[in-house]
Amino acid sequence: MKLFSTQIIxxxxxxxxxxxxxxxxxxxxxxxxxxxxxxxxSVVETGALGIYDQGVVLAxxxxxxxxxxxxPSDVPEIVTEHLLKGRVVARLAIDRSLSSRRMxxxxxxxxxxxxxxxxxxxIDPQSIDEYIARDGxxxxxxxxxxxxxxxxxxxxxxxxxxxxxxGFPTGLKWGMVAKEQSDEKYIVCNADEGEPGxxxxxxxxxxxxxxxxxxxxxxxxxxxxxxxxxxxRGEYFMSIARLKKAIADATAYGxxxxxxxxxxxxxxxxxxxxxxxxxxxxxxxxxxxxxxxRGEPRNKPPFPPQVGLFGKPTVVNNVETFANVPxxxxxGSDWFRSFGTPSSAGTxxxxxxxxxxxxxxxxxxxxxxxxxxxxxxxxGVTGGRRIGFLQTGGSAGTxxxxxxxxxxxxFASMKTSNVxxxxxxxxxxxxxxxxxxxxxxxxxxxxxxxCGRCTPCREGTLQVKNxxxxxxxxxxDPAALERLGRLLSTLTLTSFxxxxxxxxxxxxxxxxxxxxxxxxxxxxxxxxxxxxxxQD
Amino acid sequence: xxxxxxxxxxxxxxxLSAEEKAxxxxxxxxxxxxxxxxxxxxxxxxxLEHHYGNFLPGEVLNEVARLVGTSPAQLNGFVxxxxxLSTKPxxxxxxxxxxxxxxxxxxxxxxxxxxxxLLGVExxxxxxxxxxTLEGSSCLGICGVSPALMIxxxxxxxxxxxxxxRILAAKRAGGAQ
Numbered sequence: 166m167k168l169f170s171t172q173i174i175x176x177x178x179x180x181x182x183x184x185x186x187x188x189x190x191x192x193x194x195x196x197x198x199x200x201x202x203x204x205x206x207s208v209v210e211t212g213a214l215g216i217y218d219q220g221v222v223l224a225x226x227x228x229x230x231x232x233x234x235x236x237p238s239d240v241p242e243i244v245t246e247h248l249l250k251g252r253v254v255a256r257l258a259i260d261r262s263l264s265s266r267r268m269x270x271x272x273x274x275x276x277x278x279x280x281x282x283x284x285x286x287x288i289d290p291q292s293i294d295e296y297i298a299r300d301g302x303x304x305x306x307x308x309x310x311x312x313x314x315x316x317x318x319x320x321x322x323x324x325x326x327x328x329x330x331x332g333f334p335t336g337l338k339w340g341m342v343a344k345e346q347s348d349e350k351y352i353v354c355n356a357d358e359g360e361p362g363x364x365x366x367x368x369x370x371x372x373x374x375x376x377x378x379x380x381x382x383x384x385x386x387x388x389x390x391x392x393x394x395x396x397x398r399g400e401y402f403m404s405i406a407r408l409k410k411a412i413a414d415a416t417a418y419g420x421x422x423x424x425x426x427x428x429x430x431x432x433x434x435x436x437x438x439x440x441x442x443x444x445x446x447x448x449x450x451x452x453x454x455x456x457x458x459r460g461e462p463r464n465k466p467p468f469p470p471q472v473g474l475f476g477k478p479t480v481v482n483n484v485e486t487f488a489n490v491p492x493x494x495x496x497g498s499d500w501f502r503s504f505g506t507p508s509s510a511g512t513x514x515x516x517x518x519x520x521x522x523x524x525x526x527x528x529x530x531x532x533x534x535x536x537x538x539x540x541x542x543x544x545g546v547t548g549g550r551r552i553g554f555l556q557t558g559g560s561a562g563t564x565x566x567x568x569x570x571x572x573x574x575x576f577a578s579m580k581t582s583n584v585x586x587x588x589x590x591x592x593x594x595x596x597x598x599x600x601x602x603x604x605x606x607x608x609x610x611x612x613x614x615x616c617g618r619c620t621p622c623r624e625g626t627l628q629v630k631n632x633x634x635x636x637x638x639x640x641x642d643p644a645a646l647e648r649l650g651r652l653l654s655t656l657t658l659t660s661f662x663x664x665x666x667x668x669x670x671x672x673x674x675x676x677x678x679x680x681x682x683x684x685x686x687x688x689x690x691x692x693x694x695x696x697x698x699x700q701d
Numbered sequence: 702x703x704x705x706x707x708x709x710x711x712x713x714x715x716x717l718s719a720e721e722k723a724x725x726x727x728x729x730x731x732x733x734x735x736x737x738x739x740x741x742x743x744x745x746x747x748x749l750e751h752h753y754g755n756f757l758p759g760e761v762l763n764e765v766a767r768l769v770g771t772s773p774a775q776l777n778g779f780v781x782x783x784x785x786l787s788t789k790p791x792x793x794x795x796x797x798x799x800x801x802x803x804x805x806x807x808x809x810x811x812x813x814x815x816x817x818x819l820l821g822v823e824x825x826x827x828x829x830x831x832x833x834t835l836e837g838s839s840c841l842g843i844c845g846v847s848p849a850l851m852i853x854x855x856x857x858x859x860x861x862x863x864x865x866x867r868i869l870a871a872k873r874a875g876g877a878q
Binding site: 359438598 | 735841
């Protein structure tokens, strides 16, 4: 093995690539060769560093220096100044406090606490050896030496809850599948990340795909399943490619396939892709899609742990949930519960987007407040503006005002403060963004994504969209808000699945937190003349 | 024009050639290997959609239905459910512009307006020269660089309306950037 004195880390996730990371990497390698530094400096590709809005980022180790907004023309200066002469190129260096806060692992206090993202940005995601070097597959080896019931007990004690939005206890779900008597069982990973504003699963899949492979194999052993399926969004081309490579490498190393690590346990993994349907994030719609059907939900009960994929007992967990499993098995349930709040153990990966200075992914303990996320991690609103409104939890989440900034976000915050955690979306809109057109867009989204199976959702989302459009164009009739309220409660009470039931969250919270905006739109509305004639 | 060429390659009456049928049989067989004897319609149809130029001709779907052992109606129901699949001819490049919350807040409406103006089409339409189809999309999962869009498999972020002519010209010329 070659020993390099200096390593330059280049993130090559989709976001970095579209900002030109591959061109920078190419010039970097050429320049290093031209200066004959090839034996001392290695260029390593990694997944996302979680730093966005800084263009192409390079990290130089062991110097711990981060450069942002790097273009190919900056590369010669970095090589001649930093690598040859040891002088940091100050004009490109990113604020250390920002980079270290985002990068350094296991810091306490308000810094990031990385459990899920323990490897993302630190290892070459396409190298199984680097994953193994950081305790990768140690949790699988440990699990295979335990009784399945012991594994489920550890997960139950850890109080890990599903990270997809619903928060169902993971240990309980695995236990339900384990106790089913069936010739076949399935482990399914929900990687159909579609909740608007959520881009965390992509970072995990592209930055640390082996963590999902390992966790799913553990789930298979714990529940008695031998087949796992990852259902990935169709648009996530790089995630699909990375995952397929990870599966192939793990199979070649004997970590998947028959007789894993000589224990007699067999487990295979396959990738299925989505076709661009938000509803397939709903677990039964997802299973239908794998079964080559339209992605329409099924009746509950029975739930997937009893009658799931191909009618067999099935574990369905989100990407982030699975990524928590190996560290919990290695470090124990007490360790995991030491992070977070009494109602919600561990960390949450938040996706910060919109008018916020540091857009990107942050992993912080459950119970971190909105203010800490927006101002400490996010760096505040762009352009020094004020917050107009915030959307938390996704489009199927709540629209709140800055009065809610001190709300700690966890699974209980919806009940206690009407601020939803959902999938961890923190979307900031500045005071310059009008609320009603935004809500109209949310309404269009649900109308488009409703699968059409049940009437309340199919027709209800259309009516919500029409009312929002009328409010925006100031053509709403006087009874519009009253009708909207009735529609929303009908959607909550009678929709067939979680999609329709969640539609009202955004609108009801917006009506509660910004009643004046709606009242003003109604006051300024006049019914178009053509309609008045019809009324006569 | 593109469409005509495809129709010709499929034969006038929509009858598939023996060569074409063998190709389809191969695609389905390959997919069975990957999925341990099962098949994924999505995988097969993604590959065929790419092969036939961003849409799935009816004759092809009929043959695939036969090969996977289902009815054409069932397969058609599947195809029409998923927005990434199309039974209608689309342009050589499919533009998917994100209109969801994070992109909306950071300027998607002006990106959409400029795309419509530059291409002279509405959402869901194809340019007369058959090069671009403009589609709206729900969140693409690259909200860190909103507003964003994808053209085919390539993503573009931190967009301003001024960036669009360059991106479209490069795609038209056949480059990736």
